[in-house]
Amino acid sequence: MNDGSPERAPRVLLADDHGMIREGLRLMLETHGVEVIGEAADGAAAIRNAAALRPDVVLMDLRMPGVDGVAATQRIVADGLADVLVLTSFDEDELVFSAIRAGAAGFLLKTTEAAALADAVRRVAAGEGVLDPRVTRTAFAALAEAGGADSQPAPEGLEYLTAREREVLDALGEGLSNAAIANRLHISIATVKTHVSSVLVKLGAESRTHAAALARRGL
Known part of the structure; x- marks a missing residue:
């Protein structure tokens, strides 16, 4: 129940192996009132930093060197360290399904605009899921074409x-x-x-x- 006090900004950990992308995500989120408390350039660092910083949400890239985003998501969710919101592209259908099974709370395309991204972070931090229909539409279509949906x-x-x-x-x-x-x-x-x-x-x-x-x- 809202007691009239200001809503606390969600605390986010950014996990992406490209520094410029992390910088851009930080700017987008902080401009819209979301607190970025840490970054990680690979899955292993994401796990360590999630354990140390205990963010509300880890904004996760799936393709990273070493421990990838799927494995990092599975560990972070299994250990109860944070909820995971995945940023994906149209060519990552197989990874999307793996991340779903790993327990990711949401999926957005990397082209999502800043306001929508910040809103998604807030929803995941509040315990909701976020599922961009464009992500699942292409992923499920690819699965069906491969025969997975029928088998x-x-x-x-x-x-x-x-x-x-x-x-x-x-x-x-x-x-x-x-x-x-x-x-x-x-x-x-x-x-x-x-x-x-x-x-x-x-x-x-x-x-x-x-x-x-x-x-x-x-x-």
Whole structure:
């Protein structure tokens, strides 16, 4: 509940092997009120710095030397060090699916504008997922072309979802926020959160994005 005090700025760790990209991300985020508390040039450094600094969100590149972004995401999420928001491009479909399984809380394209990036960071820091539909559209299309979508069995637990939970799951697949889901289904945000938690448990999903990916196999 908001007690009238100013909202604390999310604390972010930047993980990318290109210094100029980190500098640009820092400028974009800090201009929009997000606090950047550290940087990492590879996955191993991202893990160490996340453990030392305990950011709210790690903004993660997937292709880095040594320990890549997928492995770093898995370790950071498994150890409960931070939530991970992945920045990706259209040619990283296989890595996107690996990062989903690793528990990343959100995915955005690297071309995302500053205001949208800062908003996504705030949403992930608040416990929501962020899923750019353009990312999943291309990733799922690539999976289908490779035969993966048809060869995968429907996820266990999908049949146990209630009708309302299935509606919530469909909305997660569209990348909607809790507030947007609440508005669409005419329910409270607290009720949305309850449904999301139930969906994750029933599907055995690591995150909202993982649940959305699993659901595609059952459509």
